[in-house]
Amino acid sequence: MIIDADCHISSTRFDALAITADELIVQMEQARVDKALVWLKPPYTRDIAPENRAVYEATQKYPDRLFGFGWANPRLGKSVTRDTIKQCFEEYGFYGLKFNGAQDDYVIDDPEISLPFIEEAARYGKPLAFHIGADAYENTHPYRLGRIAAAFPEIQFLMVHMGGAAFPPLDRSAVEVATQHANITLVGSAIPATAILRALHHLGPERLCFGSDTPFFLMQVELAKYRVLLQDFTQADQAKVLGGNIARLLGLVEG
Numbered sequence: 001m002i003i004d005a006d007c008h009i010s011s012t013r014f015d016a017l018a019i020t021a022d023e024l025i026v027q028m029e030q031a032r033v034d035k036a037l038v039w040l041k042p043p044y045t046r047d048i049a050p051e052n053r054a055v056y057e058a059t060q061k062y063p064d065r066l067f068g069f070g071w072a073n074p075r076l077g078k079s080v081t082r083d084t085i086k087q088c089f090e091e092y093g094f095y096g097l098k099f100n101g102a103q104d105d106y107v108i109d110d111p112e113i114s115l116p117f118i119e120e121a122a123r124y125g126k127p128l129a130f131h132i133g134a135d136a137y138e139n140t141h142p143y144r145l146g147r148i149a150a151a152f153p154e155i156q157f158l159m160v161h162m163g164g165a166a167f168p169p170l171d172r173s174a175v176e177v178a179t180q181h182a183n184i185t186l187v188g189s190a191i192p193a194t195a196i197l198r199a200l201h202h203l204g205p206e207r208l209c210f211g212s213d214t215p216f217f218l219m220q221v222e223l224a225k226y227r228v229l230l231q232d233f234t235q236a237d238q239a240k241v242l243g244g245n246i247a248r249l250l251g252l253v254e255g
Helices: 021-031 049-061 078-091 115-122 134-140 142-151 171-180 193-203 219-229 235-249
Strands: 003-009 035-040 066-071 096-099 128-133 157-164 184-188 208-210
Touching: 003 021, 003 049, 003 157, 003 208, 003 219, 003 235, 021 035, 021 049, 021 219, 035 049, 049 066, 049 078, 066 078, 078 096, 078 115, 096 115, 115 128, 115 142, 128 134, 128 142, 134 142, 142 157, 142 171, 142 184, 157 171, 157 193, 171 184, 171 193, 184 193, 184 235, 193 208, 193 219, 208 219, 208 235, 219 235
Parallel strands: 003 035, 035 066, 066 096, 096 128, 128 157, 157 184, 184 208
Antiparallel strands: none
């Protein structure tokens, strides 16, 4: 089973890259990807509520294909952020929640801006995903997620982009942090192939998930890249990276 662990969808095609859930399903069919973890593509306005709603509606339309994650932006204020977290988990029943300090411009482990909301989200006991990239390295450095993971050892964290999303990537720091914190799993999207291979050899195939970062990258191309990178690994290890690891983290399978 192939699961793409990093896909963005939108309520409408508000720019050249935005895709709807229906369009994502078409790409999944073309790439022969069975299921996908989906979150919103940030809109140009600060109102993310319609986009979180669109993710929810997509998961209702395609319950066997799409797994929804919510999105919280602490910059929108305490009341809005708390309501967003509550809605994402209690009304929408999302599998987890994502924070993006690059897109939304905040330091992810800031004790006043972000940590109170991370703590609130952690109370639900579900995985939390973080954009960890070199595009805003001060806000989203891997070491910052390490501090968060240490503060919430009972929570599973997804390190999306594993320090990529810009050049030069911070993948060595990402691997170092993941080595220190067993509750961090890497999602190797928007990152060079050599960095993914290095992570596979240092952490093992149990700690990394395939992700395409659709629509910013082409799902078919990214999956083909992973197949090349994994060609010297066993079939069992390939299955972990291409879907098994994220399925386990989301509670879709036991283990």
